[in-house]
Amino acid sequence: MSSQIPVKQVDPSSDASNKNNKNTGSVELYASRKKIYVKEVKGLFQRIRNVSLLALMGMYFLFVWLTLDGQPLIHFDLPAREFHLYGATFYPRDFILLSGMLIICAFGLFFITTLFGRVWCGYTCPQTVWTFIFMWIEEKVEGSRNKRMKLDKSPNSPAKIAKKSIKHSLWLLVALATGLTFVGYFYPIRELIVDLFTLNANGWAYFWVAFFTVATYLNAGWMREQVCLYMCPYARFQSVMFDPNTRVVSYDPNRGEPRGGRKKDANPAELGLGDCIDCGQCVQVCPTGIDIRDGLQYECIGCALCIDACDDVMEKMNYPKGLIRYTTENELEGKTSKLLRPRTFGYGAVLALMISAIIFTIATRVPAQLDVLRDRGALFSYNGEGRVENSYTLKIANMTETPQTFTIQVAGMDSIRLLSQAEVTVASGENRSVPAVVDVDPEDIETSNTEIRFKIESLTDESLILETESRFVGPNS
Template identity: 50%
Template sequence: MSSVPKGRNQSKEQVIQLYQGAKRIHPKMAKGRFANLRLLMILATQFVFYVVPWFNWSGRQAVLFDIPARHFYIFGLSLGMGDLIYLALLLIISAFGLFWWTTIAGRLWCGYSCPQTVYTEIMLWIDHLVEGDRNKRLKLDKERWNFRKIRIKTIKYLLIFIVCAWTGITFAGWFTPIRELVPAVFTLTAGGGALFAAAFYGFMTWLFAHQMREQVCLHMCPYARFQSAMFDKDTLVISYDTERGEPRGARKKTASKEEIKLGDCINCTMCVQVCPVGIDIRDGLQYQCIGCAACIDACDEIMDKMNYPRGLIRYTTESVLAHEYTDKDIRKRLLRPRVIGYGAVLAAAVAAMIAGISTRETLNVDIIKDRGVMVRENNQGWLENAYNLRIINDSEKEQRITAKVSGFDEISLTGLPSDGLTVPPKETVTVPVQVATIPEYADKGSHPIVFEFTYREAGGEPHTIIEKASFIGE
């Protein structure tokens, strides 16, 4: 029996992992002008989200999307289901606004206003407040579980739960009157739909902003994938000036560049440590970059300490780095066909929405032909058609409506009160009416007629609506 000497011809067992879980990124808190700007944007967006639902307007919640009643209120604007065209216009404005801004200045939306970025930043504030800065958080994660670690984690998760729960309740408060919802939640008398919306949104806030964080931006957000289609060499993006920074290397603060023969990058990796998605901007433009500019703040701080000029990492364009023009030449960035095209569509959509809202009718009438009675003879011997008027009052005031019809020399309209019909606010009323004419005027076939409706809000000016219909002759 032969034996194989140890250390020779022995196969070693290898474990190949097909999937490796993502490691928690603990970014260092960046300080600087862009961090301050990001803070202002977070405060502004969260003021709108958390505070605006508490405002009142004319005795009701200022902004309320009442889905069960199919009515939306935005301060003095009251929109019904017939106004969904404005929702379509709003989506078009949002889409082309994003395209236009991305073509000009990259992913500023992602870095400063995206809800995923905003709530991830809030969770990072809680981490920093309770556990300390990056090094302390890394050290705490490596520690064994003990009373101190349990206490710190408990406090952190309690704060996270409060933020997520209140976020969920506020979200539900955009669709249910929040002044009624909050007491009902704490007294356990809130409706099931509102409680589900609050719990679901609060849970998703915890899952995306605390648990998944940068993984949402890296693997779930489609915007990161198609943004490159809107970028060109004149798009303003965060870039590392390779020509100025390389070759990189550590050096003493007092060392002159002529002696060390190195670029301005001292390879401190601070730009990597502050990055919320954990990339190295020095590797070039990457789809993972959300444009938060934390690396710019970190690098500028190091440049100040080294007495080097700022801007080693900065907002710039590929053309500027290639010396085709300078950062100050704004016309090269703005006067481009793509920017002008997106801007023109955006301006047209905004103009259409403003014009539509300013000229919209607060009362709408649908004329529905009664198919059960095509034509009949009334008591006067006239030919008569029956119609149903569906009157929709989208305003918050009652409105009085009168009507008349034309199309024949002799024609009458019956079914509406002579002094007009009062339609309650936010109500839909269906009224059967009859239109009659002398048989000699309406021979066999379809004849065009016109309804003219006049309505007036309480204390307001009269408005006229013209609707076309058809009269079936004998």
């Protein structure tokens, strides 16, 4: 006996041909994109999104212009291999911090996903943020959902061409501002603007501004949900982190079914109906074009627009809100839902550990570095005073924003002394090599290889004190 796995096509915009596919159980794997006309909706979650959108856009477009002590607040100086973040300068040698940050981002995403599903996608993902900006522009220029559909179906006319031109011009303006701002984090924005418009910028600056302008325009204006569905890997592996206790946007079939239209003052129980009046508002407001009533689907980005739309309808019908809501599979089945469970504890523990490690590393990080290389050309030599000499090269890196003057000291043997310069100035971001010569009275040499310590202290910043070990080689005692 053979068994078959039933396949259901959940495309709310399906036409007659798709209906035939439903009847036969086949799914069209490669279909051309059908434009989704998203209806404007107001509600609690839309207000939350507006706040997050304004905050994120404010930071993105504002931080590039801010300076601290004459240095951009955020500047990734690739040619100099310096990364300036909030007054601190990091170098490629600090790559471990970047790795830690990426691990924190990954486990933070895992932790939030196990608890609340794709809230990252719905409220803070750049693709979502820019898409909603472009959708808002489209709504203001072309009108409501029905007007936009009617406009697209109408033949070309001066009014239609004018509206389309205005919309795409505003889209390109936002995309250009996005591209300029992004490049401004690598090329100081004040210099970039002047150099671009005076044609003094290098070719790469023009290329990257144009690239991010075009990418933003296409992704947020034309591709939209296609980026989420087919380009973003998160849509594909998110289900691995879901469990029956994950709180996601869900339709309550126990309360809503069977669905059907009715008058406002009708009693649904007498009609044998659930609370869902089958108005289709949840589908019309969905930016990915799905019907949340078909159950959890990977296309859902957790934006909760369907919740706002459904709550508005329930309020008008004098029904309780929450037919569509953030809930868990267990709650829909009448079971108890657990917020904390082994998976969340695991992700949370790793996240807390990594955050603590990064905070400790940054808090104890000394923005300078000292390396000592002993001269391998000669083991030792005698000077005119009959003392034993060793030669070294001190590599001093200054990772602060200001020049630092360091004093050099050496210790570890009774008569050890430094014969070379005892004071050196290192510019900001400089990695300077300083020759050092050390001698010792032969009578104080007990072994042929003795541990000594080099120490540098900054006269400019008293907190910069570094010490490192080396070896002094002399004759056998």
